[in-house]
Amino acid sequence: DAGVTQSPTHLIKTRGQQVTLRCSPISGHKSVSWYQQVLGQGPQFIFQYYEKEERGRGNFPDRFSARQFPNYSSELNVNALLLGDSALYLCASSLDGFYGYTFGSGTRLTVV
Amino acid sequence: EDQVTQSPEALRLQEGESSSLNCSYTVSGLRGLFWYRQDPGKGPEFLFTLYSAGEEKEKERLKATLTKKESFLHITAPKPEDSATYLCAVQGKILTGGGNKLTFGTGTQLKVEL
Structure with a gap:
């Protein structure tokens, strides 16, 4: 069985x-x-x-937004990137949003 | 606000030298305490969930216990492959929206040497 899949694995963006x-x-x-x-x-x-x-x-600013699609996949959007947004972004999958969170390997975002 | 404090921040053990990691927490309405293992550059890997004081769970060389204020992760006769960062998290209810969120500590970085 496939686990939680995140893409891309690495990303470099400009402020x-x-x-x-x-x-x-x-x-x-x-649940995601x-x-x-x-x-x-x-x-x-x-x-x-x-x-x-x-x-x-x-507790994140409005520059961060997300949505979940009918097939339960999800997107996280971040606008107006700041240097401080550089981080590993993790997605966690759960059957019902309560029991058992399985994490993906993450997307490493670097803002330069 | 939910809070999790882990100690020590870093721990160096010799192979076979047993020890314990501590996780102290405050949460309004505990909905589970989670232990994860994280290797560098990877996502957290699930180890245990504990739901009530007195509960214990074991997996290979690891044993997790829970009281009303803290949890311990006991590592018996560790091996070098147990080297990783161990994260503790509490699940609490999100007041607006009705969902649930995990609040993590900063982790204990464990190094097991031959």
Whole structure:
């Protein structure tokens, strides 16, 4: 069985640009959550989606947005990139948004 | 606000030298305490979920325990392949939206040497 798939694996962007990160959850899982992990820190919650509806948002600016599609895949968009947005972006897949979060390998975003 | 504190920040062990990692937490309405292992440049790998004080779970050389204020990850006779960062997280309810989120600690970086 395929695990959580994230793309791209690495990305380099310039300040002020926009970026879209993608996540495909485990087959049958209906919930996707996004986390940002800065080097040396634990992951920090950005969004949770369940059945295509936003179920929660962390303490991130409006430059961060996300959506979940009918096939349960998800995109995270970040506008007007700042140097401080450089991080590992992780997607977590869950059957129902409560039990058992499986993480993908992440997208390493570098803003220069 | 939910908070998780892990100690020590880093731990160096000799192969076979058992030890424990600590995770202290505060959360309004615990919906599970999670332990993950993370290798450099990879996503966290699930180890255990504990839901109530007194609960214990084991997997190979690892054993996780939970009290009302903290959790311990005991590592018995570790091997070099156990070297990784171990993350603790608590699941709490998101007040607006009704979802759930994990709040992570900063992790314990474990190095096991021959």
